[in-house]
Amino acid sequence: MKLLVCVSKTPDTTTKVSFTDGDTAFDTQGVQYIMNPYDEWYALVRALELKESAGGTVTIINVGTADNDAIIRKGLAIGADDAIRVDAAGGSAYFVAKQIAEQAKAGSYDMVFFGKETIDYNGSQIGAMVSEMLDMPFISYATKMDMAGNTATIARDIEGGQEIVEVDTPFVLSAAKGLAEQRIPNMRGIMQAKRKPLNVVPAVAVDEKASIVSYALPPAKSDCRYVDAENMDELVALLHGEAKVI
Amino acid sequence: MANYISMDNLRFVVHEMLHAEKLCSFPRYQDYDKESFDILMDSTKDYADKVMYPSFKEMDEDPARYDDGKIYVHPVVGEVMKYAGENGSIGALFDYDLGGMQLPHLIHSALAHIAQCANNSLPGYTGLTAGAAGLIASFGEKALIDKYVPNMLSGKWGGTMCLTEPQAGSSLSDITTSASPSGDGSYQIKGQKIFISGGDHEYCDNFVHLVLARIDGAPAGTRGISLFVVPKHRIAGDGLESNDVITAGDFQKMGQKGYCTTHLVFGENDNCQGWLVGTEHRGLKYMFQMMNGARIDVGLTAASIATAAYHASLQYAQERPQGRRILSGGVKNVDAEQTTIIKHPDVRRMLLLQRAITEGSVSLLMQASLYHDLSQAGPEEDRERYHDLLELLTPIAKTYPSEMGQISISNGLQILGGYGFCTDFPLEQYYRDIRITALYEGTTGIQSLDLLGRKVVMKNGEAMKHLTKEIIDTIQAAENYDELKPYAAQLKNASKELQDTIMHLLKFAMSGEHERFIADATIFMDFMSTVVHAWQWLKMATVAKTALVTDNKTFDAAFYENKIHTMRFYFKYELPKISSCKTTLLNDETLTIPEEHQSVLA
Ligand SMILES: Cc1cc2nc3c(=O)[nH]c(=O)nc-3n(C[C@H](O)[C@H](O)[C@H](O)COP(=O)(O)OP(=O)(O)OC[C@H]3O[C@@H](n4cnc5c(N)ncnc54)[C@H](O)[C@@H]3O)c2cc1C
Numbered sequence: 019m020k021l022l023v024c025v026s027k028t029p030d031t032t033t034k035v036s037f038t039d040g041d042t043a044f045d046t047q048g049v050q051y052i053m054n055p056y057d058e059w060y061a062l063v064r065a066l067e068l069k070e071s072a073g074g075t076v077t078i079i080n081v082g083t084a085d086n087d088a089i090i091r092k093g094l095a096i097g098a099d100d101a102i103r104v105d106a107a108g109g110s111a112y113f114v115a116k117q118i119a120e121q122a123k124a125g126s127y128d129m130v131f132f133g134k135e136t137i138d139y140n141g142s143q144i145g146a147m148v149s150e151m152l153d154m155p156f157i158s159y160a161t162k163m164d165m166a167g168n169t170a171t172i173a174r175d176i177e178g179g180q181e182i183v184e185v186d187t188p189f190v191l192s193a194a195k196g197l198a199e200q201r202i203p204n205m206r207g208i209m210q211a212k213r214k215p216l217n218v219v220p221a222v223a224v225d226e227k228a229s230i231v232s233y234a235l236p237p238a239k240s241d242c243r244y245v246d247a248e249n250m251d252e253l254v255a256l257l258h259g260e261a262k263v264i
Numbered sequence: 265m266a267n268y269i270s271m272d273n274l275r276f277v278v279h280e281m282l283h284a285e286k287l288c289s290f291p292r293y294q295d296y297d298k299e300s301f302d303i304l305m306d307s308t309k310d311y312a313d314k315v316m317y318p319s320f321k322e323m324d325e326d327p328a329r330y331d332d333g334k335i336y337v338h339p340v341v342g343e344v345m346k347y348a349g350e351n352g353s354i355g356a357l358f359d360y361d362l363g364g365m366q367l368p369h370l371i372h373s374a375l376a377h378i379a380q381c382a383n384n385s386l387p388g389y390t391g392l393t394a395g396a397a398g399l400i401a402s403f404g405e406k407a408l409i410d411k412y413v414p415n416m417l418s419g420k421w422g423g424t425m426c427l428t429e430p431q432a433g434s435s436l437s438d439i440t441t442s443a444s445p446s447g448d449g450s451y452q453i454k455g456q457k458i459f460i461s462g463g464d465h466e467y468c469d470n471f472v473h474l475v476l477a478r479i480d481g482a483p484a485g486t487r488g489i490s491l492f493v494v495p496k497h498r499i500a501g502d503g504l505e506s507n508d509v510i511t512a513g514d515f516q517k518m519g520q521k522g523y524c525t526t527h528l529v530f531g532e533n534d535n536c537q538g539w540l541v542g543t544e545h546r547g548l549k550y551m552f553q554m555m556n557g558a559r560i561d562v563g564l565t566a567a568s569i570a571t572a573a574y575h576a577s578l579q580y581a582q583e584r585p586q587g588r589r590i591l592s593g594g595v596k597n598v599d600a601e602q603t604t605i606i607k608h609p610d611v612r613r614m615l616l617l618q619r620a621i622t623e624g625s626v627s628l629l630m631q632a633s634l635y636h637d638l639s640q641a642g643p644e645e646d647r648e649r650y651h652d653l654l655e656l657l658t659p660i661a662k663t664y665p666s667e668m669g670q671i672s673i674s675n676g677l678q679i680l681g682g683y684g685f686c687t688d689f690p691l692e693q694y695y696r697d698i699r700i701t702a703l704y705e706g707t708t709g710i711q712s713l714d715l716l717g718r719k720v721v722m723k724n725g726e727a728m729k730h731l732t733k734e735i736i737d738t739i740q741a742a743e744n745y746d747e748l749k750p751y752a753a754q755l756k757n758a759s760k761e762l763q764d765t766i767m768h769l770l771k772f773a774m775s776g777e778h779e780r781f782i783a784d785a786t787i788f789m790d791f792m793s794t795v796v797h798a799w800q801w802l803k804m805a806t807v808a809k810t811a812l813v814t815d816n817k818t819f820d821a822a823f824y825e826n827k828i829h830t831m832r833f834y835f836k837y838e839l840p841k842i843s844s845c846k847t848t849l850l851n852d853e854t855l856t857i858p859e860e861h862q863s864v865l866a
Contacts, residue, residue, distance in 0.1 A: 047817065047820055048817065048818070048819045048820030048821075048823065050271075050272070052306075087299065088299050088302060088303070091299050091300070091303060092303050092306070095303055095307075200310070200314070202307050202310045202311050202314070203303060203307045204307075204350065204351035204352060205304065205351050205352035205353055205356065205365055205367075206351070206352045206365075208300050208303050208304055208307070209295060209296075209300065209365065211300070211303070212295065212297065212299075212300060242583075242585075244585070
């Protein structure tokens with residue numbers, strides 16, 4: 019089985035977010051990056067598990083500049099066999115989806131894995147776009163997946179319960195918490211990663227269909243308020259009247 | 265999860281200050297690059313978050329214990345041994361042909377720092393196993409290596425260092441454990457070893473003890489001590505059989521409670537076999553060759569415990585509201601909300617002190633680890649110089665964090681007020697845990713004797729000359745920036761005062777008054793380590809300043825500005841302490857050297 023896992027780079031969760039260029043771009047100064055956890059912990063690990071049980075190869079793909087090689091290397095250290103980086107300075111979700119779809123088509127993969135969203139822009143768009151471009155079914159927010167031959171049985175969380183879907187390969191899937199468990203790359207894997215192929219390919223031209231107008235931070239959190247432990251009435255009044263959470 | 269380390273600080277020291285990637289130009293480290301170092305550090309942090317930190321308090325509350333001949337430890341010990349074996353981290357420093365990873369010491373120390381910050385009771389189990397295997401690999405014959413090292417590096421078998429006996433702690437020349445030739449190449453071992461860390465537990469199939477013992481008829485003193493491999497179970501055919509090593513107890517301690525400290529009895533039934541490592545009577549020499557690494561590891565433990573404590577007290581200070589700031593005119597606005605305590609100058613002083621001690625310690629430990637690499641794998645012509653620097657700095661890198669780390673944590677505990685004393689917060693545990701680091705691997709007293717009595721004077725002061733050169737280089741680099749010039753001048757002066765004091769003390773050595781020469785070695789340690797850490801701080805500040813001026817920043821500007829601020833704190837609050845040390849060391853009154861008929865401590 020040929021498996022493709024799409025990985026993206028996101029700021030570390032402890033990053034202090036600010037914007038530049040008239041609030042149209044994220045200020046990257048001093049930011050440490052990680053692999054998007056949904057891609058790493060769930061999508062990539064489940065793909066590796068499938069390869070380990072049924073054989074095949076796992077390729078990871080990223081759209082970005084050479085700065086992204088560090089997170090690609092991490093994916094190879096965790097266990098992917100090879101990697102593709104589409105050399106581009108980023109772009110809209112549509113742009114990225116186009117690049118991935120191009121490579122996915124060329125490689126004829128049985129499954130294309132995504133994380134359910136990136137933890138920075140939370141778009142959840144690319145998986146769906148790619149499935150459309152590849153004309154494959156898209157199963158989003160997968161929390162469990164079993165394979166029997168070419169048929170996958172996938173559980174996905176829905177409001178108030180679960181939905182079970184059956185689908186034959188090829189398909190596109192987005193991974194949510196529960197699909198697998200985080201794997202920490204080990205020393206030997208990290209050493210081997212340096213020797214695994216990382217193929218850098220040029221981006222295809224795309225007509226952008228949308229652009230960012232501006233970003234804004236959420237309103238600052240107000241200070242902590244202390245309420246006397248005995249004074250339940252005041253607490254209830256605050257939660258109801260001010261915080262409006264009850 | 266609570267924050268217990270600054271990964272940014274570690275990355276700053278490893279990459280921006282020490283340029284770890286330059287090591288990759290040496291053949292030994294050519295398979296590594298900056299990215300692999302980063303992935304290693306991040307993965308170790310992930311593992312520490314997931315497995316090590318969650319058991320930090322549990323291991324304290326449920327300590328290692330002895331029951332009916334067996335030692336019981338927290339199950340995470342088994343998990344970590346297995347993981348470290350499979351992962352390759354027990355053999356990280358070993359050569360490839362022994363199944364190792366040829367990792368630079370610098371990166372190894374960085375990873376150890378992360379792990380020790382998360383849970384200081386755990387890394388010793390794997391670290392000692394690596395240390396014991398390292399002794400066999402360095403000095404043992406091939407057959408001995410083949411028999412023991414692979415199972416140790418895979419984490420299946422634990423390893424220990426058995427030096428201490430009831431009557432021989434600091435003074436190893438008084439070891440009495442005996443080794444009698446059996447005629448078949450092995451020796452019958454008989455004796456007792458106490459305080460043996462990681463000496464027994466249920467999560468390893470076997471324990472390989474590296475035992476110092478005296479072969480029958482060996483000369484007295486340190487020149488008659490040999491080193492033996494003494495397994496708990498000896499290899500018999502395809503299996504293992506008992507080797508008459510009895511676990512007689514586990515010492516119950518004030519800290520590091522999850523790290524067992526065993527009492528082992530060898531040859532109670534005259535059936536304990538040991539195998540000589542290397543040649544006869546060279547045991548202590550072999551041990552000492554591994555000592556720099558082991559002492560740096562203890563320094564790292566101390567620096568890491570103090571680092572974790574700093575982050576715990578910092579978080580508390582950011583959250584705890586208490587009192588109000590004094591406004592101009594000396595009044596307080598009692599109607600205003602309370603301020604968080606981090607706004608009080610005295611609390612800030614304590615936090616900055618913690619930061620100055622811990623980041624300074626980490627910096628020196630990484631610097632020493634880099635010298636270790638350069639002394640083994642660097643350019644041939646420079647190796648001896650780096651070795652001398654490592655020798656000279658090791659007692660300081662071990663002692664400063666273990667002594668000043670205690671002060672640092674005490675200040676951290678103070679920041680929590682009454683809660684610092686309570687078990688709801690981790691400060692009291694850190695305060696207890698760090699205490700051992702000034703004791704094992706040579707007490708502070710012994711380290712100080714080593715520094716003044718041996719290292720400062722070694723090779724006619726050659727190592728001191730190398731260090732002075734390094735300090736001068738740092739001063740010159742700092743002098744490029746007006747902002748740093750006053751601090752460069754202060755360090756230049758401190759370095760000169762250190763030289764003057766050494767010259768004064770050397771007079772006693774040269775006139776044969778050796779006891780007087782080394783009587784206040786611990787004060788000297790305090791003096792010299794304060795100067796050495798000022799050097800490290802000026803070095804860090806200069807790197808930070810360069811990053812700001814050249815706009816070549818990995819972190820935000822505040823990170824670098826804060827480094828410079830903390831350096832200034834160190835130079836204002838810590839460095840001046842050397843005057844007091846110098847005054848004491850230059851005062852010729854002898855008040856501690858025992859004289860006959862003196863009753864002062866009777
Ligand atoms: C938790 C724990 C774990 C340990 N792990 C190990 C281990 O794995 N393997 C092992 O072999 N040992 C281990 N030890 C032993 C440890 O290394 C010794 O305790 C230490 O070296 C000090 O020896 P001692 O306890 O006999 O003290 P002593 O040597 O009796 O020292 C007592 C005091 O006298 C001072 N002193 C002694 N001699 C001199 C001198 N010549 N000049 C000036 N001052 C002096 C010391 O500095 C100290 O303050 C461990 C100890 C502990 C507590």
